[in-house]
Amino acid sequence: MPLKFLLLVGLFFVVTDVIAQESVKQLQKSTRQESPWAWACRNGRGCVKVAKDSPVEEGDNLDNPTLAGCKLTCNAESTLWPKPRSIISLSKTLVSFHPTDIRINRISAPTTKVKSLTNEAIQVLRSVIRKSIPNTQRGRNQTAKEPQRPHINIQVSIVSGDERLEMATDESYNLHVETIFATAATPASPRSTTSVSITATSFFGARHGIETLSQIMAWDDTLGAMIMLTDANISDSPAFVHRGLLVDTSRNYVSVPVIKKIIDAMSYDKLNVFHWHLTDTHSFPFVSTREPRLSLYGAYSSAKVYRPEDIKELVHYATVRGVKIVPEFDAPAHVGSGWEWGERAGMGQLALCVNKEPWTTYCVEPPCGILNPVNDNIYSVLSNIYQDMRDLFVSDIFHMGGDEVNFACWNETAEIIDWLKTQGRTDKSKEDFLYLWTYFQNRSLAEVDKAYDNKQPIVLWTSGLTEDGHADKYLDKSRYIIQIWTTGTDESIAQLYRQGFKLIMSNYDAWYFDCGYGQWVGDGPNNWCSPYIGWQKVYENSPSKLIVNFNETYNPRQILGGEAAIWSEQVDSMTIEGKLWPRSSALAERLWTDPDTTWRAAEHRFNHHRERLVQRGIQADALQPEWCHQNDGYCFLESN
Amino acid sequence: MSEPPRRIYSLLQLLLVFNALWFVSAQGSFFQISSPWVWVCKENKCVRTRASETTQGQSNAVCKLTCYESATLWPLPTVKPTLSKNVAAFFASNVRITKLTSNSSKTEDMLREAVAIFTNYIQQMESNGLGDSTRDCVVSANTCKSASYVTAQHLLNVEVIVTQNTVQLALDTDESYTLDVKTDDTVTTAYIVAETYFGARHAMETLSQLITWDELSNSLVMIQNAHIEDTPVFAHRGFSIDTSRNYVEISLLKRIIDGLSYNKLNVLHWHITDSNSFPFVSSREPLMAIYGAHSARQVYQSADIQELVHYAQVRGVKIIPEVDAPSHVGAGWDWGPIYGMGDLLLCFDIQPWDDYCYQPPCGFFNPINDKVYTVLGNIYKDMADLFQNDMFHMGGDEVKMKCWNETKSITQWLADKGWDKEPEPLLKLWSHYQNQSLAKLDEAYGNTQPVILWNSDLTAKGHATSYLDRNRYIIQFWDRWNDTTLKNLYEDGYKLIISNYDALYLDCGFSGWVGEALNNWCGPYIGWKKIYENSPKAMIENFGLVYNKDQFLGGEAALWAEQSKGLALEGKIWPRLSALAERLWTDPETGWRLAETRLHIQRERMVDRGITADPLQPEWCMQNDDSCFF
Numbered sequence A: 001m002p003l004k005f006l007l008l009v010g011l012f013f014v015v016t017d018v019i020a021q022e023s024v025k026q027l028q029k030s031t032r033q034e035s036p037w038a039w040a041c042r043n044g045r046g047c048v049k050v051a052k053d054s055p056v057e058e059g060d061n062l063d064n065p066t067l068a069g070c071k072l073t074c075n076a077e078s079t080l081w082p083k084p085r086s087i088i089s090l091s092k093t094l095v096s097f098h099p100t101d102i103r104i105n106r107i108s109a110p111t112t113k114v115k116s117l118t119n120e121a122i123q124v125l126r127s128v129i130r131k132s133i134p135n136t137q138r139g140r141n142q143t144a145k146e147p148q149r150p151h152i153n154i155q156v157s158i159v160s161g162d163e164r165l166e167m168a169t170d171e172s173y174n175l176h177v178e179t180i181f182a183t184a185a186t187p188a189s190p191r192s193t194t195s196v197s198i199t200a201t202s203f204f205g206a207r208h209g210i211e212t213l214s215q216i217m218a219w220d221d222t223l224g225a226m227i228m229l230t231d232a233n234i235s236d237s238p239a240f241v242h243r244g245l246l247v248d249t250s251r252n253y254v255s256v257p258v259i260k261k262i263i264d265a266m267s268y269d270k271l272n273v274f275h276w277h278l279t280d281t282h283s284f285p286f287v288s289t290r291e292p293r294l295s296l297y298g299a300y301s302s303a304k305v306y307r308p309e310d311i312k313e314l315v316h317y318a319t320v321r322g323v324k325i326v327p328e329f330d331a332p333a334h335v336g337s338g339w340e341w342g343e344r345a346g347m348g349q350l351a352l353c354v355n356k357e358p359w360t361t362y363c364v365e366p367p368c369g370i371l372n373p374v375n376d377n378i379y380s381v382l383s384n385i386y387q388d389m390r391d392l393f394v395s396d397i398f399h400m401g402g403d404e405v406n407f408a409c410w411n412e413t414a415e416i417i418d419w420l421k422t423q424g425r426t427d428k429s430k431e432d433f434l435y436l437w438t439y440f441q442n443r444s445l446a447e448v449d450k451a452y453d454n455k456q457p458i459v460l461w462t463s464g465l466t467e468d469g470h471a472d473k474y475l476d477k478s479r480y481i482i483q484i485w486t487t488g489t490d491e492s493i494a495q496l497y498r499q500g501f502k503l504i505m506s507n508y509d510a511w512y513f514d515c516g517y518g519q520w521v522g523d524g525p526n527n528w529c530s531p532y533i534g535w536q537k538v539y540e541n542s543p544s545k546l547i548v549n550f551n552e553t554y555n556p557r558q559i560l561g562g563e564a565a566i567w568s569e570q571v572d573s574m575t576i577e578g579k580l581w582p583r584s585s586a587l588a589e590r591l592w593t594d595p596d597t598t599w600r601a602a603e604h605r606f607n608h609h610r611e612r613l614v615q616r617g618i619q620a621d622a623l624q625p626e627w628c629h630q631n632d633g634y635c636f637l638e639s640n
Numbered sequence B: 001m002s003e004p005p006r007r008i009y010s011l012l013q014l015l016l017v018f019n020a021l022w023f024v025s026a027q028g029s030f031f032q033i034s035s036p037w038v039w040v041c042k043e044n045k046c047v048r049t050r051a052s053e054t055t056q057g058q059s060n061a062v063c064k065l066t067c068y069e070s071a072t073l074w075p076l077p078t079v080k081p082t083l084s085k086n087v088a089a090f091f092a093s094n095v096r097i098t099k100l101t102s103n104s105s106k107t108e109d110m111l112r113e114a115v116a117i118f119t120n121y122i123q124q125m126e127s128n129g130l131g132d133s134t135r136d137c138v139v140s141a142n143t144c145k146s147a148s149y150v151t152a153q154h155l156l157n158v159e160v161i162v163t164q165n166t167v168q169l170a171l172d173t174d175e176s177y178t179l180d181v182k183t184d185d186t187v188t189t190a191y192i193v194a195e196t197y198f199g200a201r202h203a204m205e206t207l208s209q210l211i212t213w214d215e216l217s218n219s220l221v222m223i224q225n226a227h228i229e230d231t232p233v234f235a236h237r238g239f240s241i242d243t244s245r246n247y248v249e250i251s252l253l254k255r256i257i258d259g260l261s262y263n264k265l266n267v268l269h270w271h272i273t274d275s276n277s278f279p280f281v282s283s284r285e286p287l288m289a290i291y292g293a294h295s296a297r298q299v300y301q302s303a304d305i306q307e308l309v310h311y312a313q314v315r316g317v318k319i320i321p322e323v324d325a326p327s328h329v330g331a332g333w334d335w336g337p338i339y340g341m342g343d344l345l346l347c348f349d350i351q352p353w354d355d356y357c358y359q360p361p362c363g364f365f366n367p368i369n370d371k372v373y374t375v376l377g378n379i380y381k382d383m384a385d386l387f388q389n390d391m392f393h394m395g396g397d398e399v400k401m402k403c404w405n406e407t408k409s410i411t412q413w414l415a416d417k418g419w420d421k422e423p424e425p426l427l428k429l430w431s432h433y434q435n436q437s438l439a440k441l442d443e444a445y446g447n448t449q450p451v452i453l454w455n456s457d458l459t460a461k462g463h464a465t466s467y468l469d470r471n472r473y474i475i476q477f478w479d480r481w482n483d484t485t486l487k488n489l490y491e492d493g494y495k496l497i498i499s500n501y502d503a504l505y506l507d508c509g510f511s512g513w514v515g516e517a518l519n520n521w522c523g524p525y526i527g528w529k530k531i532y533e534n535s536p537k538a539m540i541e542n543f544g545l546v547y548n549k550d551q552f553l554g555g556e557a558a559l560w561a562e563q564s565k566g567l568a569l570e571g572k573i574w575p576r577l578s579a580l581a582e583r584l585w586t587d588p589e590t591g592w593r594l595a596e597t598r599l600h601i602q603r604e605r606m607v608d609r610g611i612t613a614d615p616l617q618p619e620w621c622m623q624n625d626d627s628c629f630f
Helices: A009-013 A018-028 A067-074 A112-132 A203-215 A256-268 A293-298 A308-320 A377-392 A414-422 A430-452 A491-498 A535-540 A543-548 A576-580 A583-592 A599-615 A626-630 B011-027 B060-067 B105-132 B197-209 B250-262 B287-292 B302-314 B370-386 B402-406 B408-417 B425-445 B463-467 B484-491 B528-532 B536-542 B566-573 B576-585 B592-608 B619-623
Strands: A037-042 A046-051 A086-090 A094-097 A102-108 A151-158 A173-180 A193-200 A217-220 A225-229 A232-236 A242-248 A273-277 A324-328 A458-461 A480-484 A502-505 A559-566 B037-042 B045-050 B087-090 B095-101 B155-162 B177-184 B187-194 B211-214 B219-223 B226-230 B236-242 B267-271 B318-322 B451-454 B473-477 B495-498 B552-559
Touching (some): A037 A067, A067 A094, A112 A203, A112 A308, A112 A599, A151 A203, A193 A203, A242 A583, A256 A308, A256 A576, A308 A377, A480 A491, A576 A583, B045 B060, B060 B087, B060 B211, B105 B197, B155 B197, B197 B211, B236 B250, B236 B576, B250 B267, B250 B566, B302 B318, B402 B408, B484 B536, B495 B536, B528 B576, B576 B592
Parallel strands (some): A242 A559, B236 B552, B451 B473
Antiparallel strands (some): A037 A046, B177 B226
């Protein structure tokens, strides 16, 4: 028996944390009472709070009687989130260790760049472990307490030299953990050894492996030590290649430090795409080196901008965390602020109907604004924006927006009508304006291609241009990926799917995280896409089911994945974390694991993962009373 | 040192300098961004305008401070204020307290604390402003003392006179104040006159709202002349926080109190225990928290509470503790049998829970075990030691009878007393519990303070008048706004606190947390506009009754904490609670629309002071007044 290194029930009573100790001391002064509770792993329930001195129910397992220890060992999936697609085995035994016990044995990688990225990912792991330890415990040397702590030796091997996360990147990994205990027969090495081996094709797979490793560890507040599974064998890869979050930084600004925290949290969930809706009619916070007037006129203030150096830093920060930043330049609608200087600069009207009233006639929310596609100067400005983006972002796809184009403004603009006449189009019909829109789309695409000097895939939102009869006429399905934002039962999904377009799902009825708050424009009680979407609905929004519901055969190659979106009319740096998390984690398991099971099977793990996010500094919203976390399986309403 | 030269804010002078600067930086490198926009006041609206097209341009903040009829005050004073349109520029370091007059040293100590809080805001406003600035050294007054036009030293003197010695906020405390601001050349003086400390601290809050950061002059500016007379409409303006479903750290409670003080809310109703956990450390009954806290970290020690009570008092907030019973008890009461006290608790965590109570875990007092009253008496004594207040909350909501009804010892006890022959024996038992525990409360406090109860079966038509003395009990109404319960209680003459859930429960609208429902029981989410327009007067008049304001002590919004924990809860409270604050302080006749821009500013103000409040709208709406309407 590897007695020395197993968590013994006796150890349970060793409470070392200063704060906890003080509280406990004060509580115990008059009673000499320790906490009367332990946690039992109970069949069909999970970890249940039980009195230490009362008889256990049949089948209760008290091998790891602390809350953290029970959670790590009670369930078949431990506390892993998202659930790996193939778990070969996880031990039910634990070792306790000190963060300094972690050593990097070897990183084998084909290039120094990949090796350096891996070293950074290991630093992230160390910082995540540090964050999970309460302040008062950090830096305490526990050597004296447990001289026989294990060595934890990590070995990482990576095959490919990929430094960029692309849609074709192999994100799979294998994680193997094995502990060899010191015994009386090995007096020369009194410390046991836990060997961790992570093997992956790419750095991005290896990084996911490191994340998984961090999740078979936990801070045990009762023991006052880090604990981890002694043995594990996991082989894992994602179900979808595109697992994203959209953050809108135009309606309200989101600060760079907060974006970093969002990327941190994405990395804890193995989400890999940060879709950055950088600009809109409301503000233009992107500092374009080639077109500085855009943010000069369009930013909310000189402090509320993203400078090239901010973006470069973010792109690297994200890469280390397995996240690709995909920029969106939404056009021809959803522009306004920042485009007001054209006439003064002798370039004519670049944008039309900016801030025009009544806004309900010209656009979907104030302020209105739309590009003037017949003014050649916009294409040189766009080209400059695209070139700036090319310089800064590292992405294999580009988002051109293209949603919610209202024709009323173009229809009322003489310059536009005159131009249409030169094209022989005089009836101001829908077809005429679609023609104009396509003209814009083609010309701006040409500028994107010229700026990037390639023909990367382009993402567009569902819109009038992607409607039945238009999509196949105006858009090349080998070039365009369509991001769905209608409801999950909208016929346009089936139509685009049948036409062979590749799709990214963001159906608003499940994956719009700004829904459900108060109405921000006008009188109604709640905003347009109410109600608030709970994590359960987020979790169960399965792309394959959506397709099958249309009586179509599901072809996984056509669905790249999905994104949850947080449009920022009613959110900014202050509260964005609580609206994104933990709901984004529900999205993450849908897209990584694509489980056949429902939210119920995930609830305990999800609840625990939320606690882990908070430990790591993410201001995630709460899901349930903490009592539910301490009493797995009791917070259900049994359906009759 | 040179003598402080004079410094009068001159728009024209500034504009000349800044127009030149914008031009220069617009042509300069891209990272020195300065805005081409200024704001001009037209018909009580601040209109964003090109700087080159006006000589009247101001920063958005200064425009808003001087353009609107009531400046940017929140909540609005009850008497329409007189405010000048001119502003004086000054530095935070030039704020002085030139006079503090009161009759007691205790009041004076508190006034000094309030002054320190006030000056701290001002300093924070200045450092936040300077921190955001990317302007050239020429206009950064504090860092470049040599700059010609900003070296002046404008003084802000504050004089405070308080006449009464009240240091405890009670229902009858006079919270009114008068604030006069007068500017004479290089000195602005704020004269604050109040009956009590609490009025004086409200005046300082109002004074702080007459000051803003001006990004054009890179300095603080304030309204030069003002006369404000103000007093709240309702005495009880509160927020109820639940720390049992999920623990709320002391530091977070302090932030909530900060927020209350920014809005002149004056009650923190502390739902400190429930069936989920018992975080209150009772010195006389330490087993309660040992058994009942989520963990040894998640408790409230006596010292924490004492500090918190003082912290709140200085900020004009009274903390009212609630010990909810005989239902909503559980965790912490489970040690009875082990310690030879018998069952203190019944049906704890019984299944199926939905037969016995409204959410897991269930739990009820065993009202026929006298030991329950002994323990309760000790808890009340601990609370009497810690909380200084003039009212106590005994909860009393959601008592489902099935548990008691199925407990043999209880039915036997009822039979022994002959109560089983009465029409409603269990209701009588409940009333028995209420009377016994009230006696313990009175014994612990040595007084007969008003007691608050939630509306419940005990307060239903016919029951209330039989069981509850309306001179003793205040009813907190949490049903829907038009529920006849309210009508009945009002007609029966009970004093009321409104917390109707359809407008004042801030936890509504999130996902379901038990069962399959997509949203929780009281969804949808309640927007601030509904909160703002939720008026006791409208509720009473809706029943066709004559509104008697004196029967309403006020109201409270509540955040039940099933789904709230950690810093994320702040965004659920703010700025929606500010909407309630104006309803209860000002009780305006006007609707949300006239309040929207000011509330937006109040939200920004709170963020500036460190509260992570939710935004109401795109910032664009703040920069383009009156453009975000249907």
